Amino acid sequence: MTLVMNGIRKKFNNDYAVDGISLTVDRGEMFGMLGANGAGKTTSFRMILGLLDPSEGSIAWEGKPLSYKRTKLVGYLPEERGLFPKLTVKEQLIYLMKLKGMSKGDIITEMRHWLDRFQVPEYENKKIEELSKGNQQKIQFMAAVLHKPELLILDEPFSGLDPVNSDMLKSAVLDMQKAGTTILFSSHQMQNVEELCEELIMLKQGKAVLQGNLRKIKRSYGMKTINIHADFDLEFLRSVPGIISLDKTKDGAKVKVENEKIAEDIFYNVAETGFARKFEVEEPSLHDIFIDKAGGEKNE
Ligand SMILES: Nc1ncnc2c1ncn2[C@@H]1O[C@H](COP(=O)(O)OP(=O)(O)OP(=O)(O)O)[C@@H](O)[C@H]1O
Secondary structure (H helix, E strand, O other): OOEEEEEEEEEEOOEEEEEEEEEEEOOOOEEEEEEOOOOOHHHHHHHHOOOOOOOEEEEEEOOEOOOHHHHHHEEEEOOOOOOOOOOEHHHHHHHHHHOOOOOHHHHHHHHHHHHHHOOOHHHOOOEHHHOOHHHHHHHHHHHHHOOOOOEEEEEOOOOOOOHHHHHHHHHHHHHHHHOOOEEEEEOOOHHHHHHHOOEEEEEEOOEEEEEEEHHHHHHHOOOEEEEEEEOOOOHHHHHOOOEEEEEEOOOEEEEEEOOHHHHHHHHHHHHHHOOEEEEEEEOOOHHHHHHHHHOOOOOO
C-alpha cells in the first residue's frame, strides 16, 4: 500500500472542487483519473503533491504526507506546462533536475538516454522556444522522470501529441511502471486510459462516480453494445424497449442496450426477421461508460 487519500474535500469559495474522494494506489500501479473539464483532477493532484492543502481528509505516501521536503520522491508533469523558452534543453534540465538533487553528470547521462529514446538527440543544445509544442512536452516529461521518481503524476500527458509521439510516451510510461514506479495520470482520451490502466477513478463535479479495476468495471457494467451484420434494414429494432441507441454501419448496425436481457430480446427480434451474418455482444468501451457516468448537462 503506498498512496492513500482518505475522505478528501477541497473547497474554493463556496464550492467543493473535490468532494469526498478516497482511494488507494498500490506500489507499481498505473492509476487513471478521469473526468470532464473541471471535475477536480488537477486539484486532486495538487493536494497529493502537497501544493494545496485539503479542506478535509488526509493524504499519505508510504504513511507520511508528501511535504515539500519529500518532493525528490515525486515526478510531476503539470497541466500548465512551464519551461523557460530562452534556455536550451540541456540548461533547462540541469536547472530543474538539480532542484531534485541530481548531479550535473547524472543529469547529462540521463538526458542523453531520454533524448535518444525519444529520437531527438539533436535537441540537446536547442532552445525550448525552437521546439514544437509536442516536442516541448517530451522535454517536460523528461523533467518529470529524469530523477527516477517513486511516484509519477502526469496531468494530461498525451494532450497535443500526435499518434507517433503518443505511442512513444505510452511505451516510456509502461517501462517506468515495469521498473516499479507508481503512476497516476489524468486523461480525456479514453483510449489511452483503456490501454494503460488497471485501476481508475472517474470524477464528476468532485465526486467519484466510478472507481475500481477497469476489467471488473467493464465486465459488471450493465450496458452492452451489439454489433449486427445483416442485409436487411435493422431500423425496426428502435422500438424494442431498453434500446439506448442504434447507429447504422456499412454492414448493419451497432445497437447499445441497457443490459444483457435486452440483448437477448434483440437477438430474437433479429432472428425472427431474417438471417444475420454476425451477432456479437460487446462490453462497453470506457468512452461509453464515461459518457454514461461522467457526461451530463452540468459539465462543460
Ligand atoms: N485556485 C482555484 N480557485 C478557485 N477555484 C478553483 C481553483 N482551482 C480550481 N478551481 C475550480 O475547481 C474545479 C476543479 O478544477 P480542476 O482544475 O481540478 O479540474 P480538472 O478536472 O483538472 O479539469 P480540466 O480537465 O479542465 O483540467 C473547477 O470548477 C475550477 O474552476
